[in-house]
Amino acid sequence: MISFKQLPIEAKAAVAAGMVFFSMMLSRSYLAEKLDFRTQRWLLRLQMALFANTLMLMGSLHVWRSTVTTFTRSSAASSFCFMLWKIAVFMFLALAHSSFFTLLFLVAEEPYFFSLAAYTCLGAYIILIFFLFTLGSVEQAYKFLAGRGAKAGTGNKNRTALKPVLAVLLTVVLTVVGLLNASQPPTVNLVEIPVHKLPSTMNNLKVVLLSDIHLGPTVGKTKLAMIVRMVKALKPDITVIVGDLSDAEAKIIRPAVEPLGELDSPLGTYFVTGNHEYYTSDVSNWFELLKSFNIQPLHNENVKIVSPKSASDWFCLAGVDDIEADVLRYSGHGMDLKKALRGCSSEHAIVLLAHQPIAAKWALQERPDI
Incomplete structure (x- = not known):
């Protein structure tokens, strides 16, 4: 019988992830009545961060083996540059793993540089994992097609070394492109939607829809203020925010939310929750905060939008x-x-507001008249 010590490190990481997941279920089922809500909320978010990190550990081991261990037998392994490379890879992985913990400890009116660096590394980490596995699959397919009888030689060693180099280069390029894209203002998509039974007095009604702003470790007051200015320039009749407004608790990030108070759509501003609001475990406080900015949450409820031209x-x-x-x-x-x-x-x-497309699909199946 194989003992836990004899398991490969990937298997140990999988077991650890399973234990963290089990602890999440246990705490929600049995500890909920014994802990105050704030402690429950903090514990759940900590468990989610630990769960994500234990899953990432398997990918991080693959990254290390591909980008560092692969080259330890090369002539450059003892060089100063290779030592710097090992430090760089280690720091990259450490920052990627720390990103989930910034939600607990590093949230303020404006993003901290550390948080921005950590989430940049997390994004690059995901891209790198994708390319390493994709190129690895291509390499295995090539070996299979080349035949089992092919002998290992310089060509095989070169291909093995080329895979991580190519993956890193592609990751750097796509990360830079992503950062440049993220630094630009949001794109405004103009869409005309025919609405059955809409009164003629409300033709050409203009609705601005905002989604997935994600205030928190990477988005702060400055970015939100820019979005609000863009919305006001469009002069909408109604503004709707359809979820994932924030990744943080309302009290902590309240100063960053203040620009929302400048929204002044004549027929109102409305909000529905996304999945990330529930990850904060602070939905009630978010509802109260939004109401203070004259934004009405629609919590499985509705409002009548009356035409300014006719009350009927x-x-x-x-x-x-x-x-x-x-x-x-x-x-x-x-x-x-x-x-x-x-x-x-x-x-x-x-007109129904929902965060996820699957929810809209379910709603249309039940009520085709929406």
Whole structure:
């Protein structure tokens, strides 16, 4: 029988990930009644960070073996440059792993440089893993097609060394492109949507939809203020924020949210939750904060949007909680279409706000008149 010590490090990491996941389920099932809500919230986020890191450990071992161990037998292995390379790879992996913990300790009005560096490394890490496995699969396919009888030689060694070099180069290029893209203002997509039963007095109604802003370790007040200016320049009749506004607790990041108070759409600004709101475990406080900025959360509920030209012309704007609330068993939350549409007349147009496309699909299957 194989003991735990004899297991390969990847298997040990998988076991550790399983134990962390089990502890998450245990704490939600048995410790919920014994801990105050704030402690529960912090513990869950810590467990999620540990779970992600134990899963990443397997990928990090592959990265180290591919980019460092592969070259230890080369003539350059004893050089000063190779030592610097090992330090660089180690720091890169350490920063990638630390990114999840910045959500717990490094959130403020504006992003910290460390958080930006950590999440940049996390993005590059994912790209690098993809290319290492893709190029590795291509290499294995080549060996299979070349035949089992082929002898190992200089060509094989060169291909083995070329794989990590090519993967790193591609990762650097795509990371730079990604950073340049992230530094640009958000793209405004203009879409015309025909709405059945919409009153003629509300034709050409302009709605600005915002999603996935993710205030937190990498997005702060400056970026949000820029987005708000862009929204105001569009002069919408209605503004809707459809989830993933933040990755942090409301109290911690409140100063960064202040630009939302400048939204002044004449027919109102509305909000529905995304999955990341539930990851913060702070949805109630987020609702209160948004209300203080005159933004109305639609928590499985609806409002009548009345035409400024005729009080008898209106449509029903409804919003549902994100489906992740059901997965996390978040008390008092979860997608409830019937509740969200309660009071909406089928004789009037109905517009539904939901964070995930799958939720919209489910809603249309149940209520094709939306």
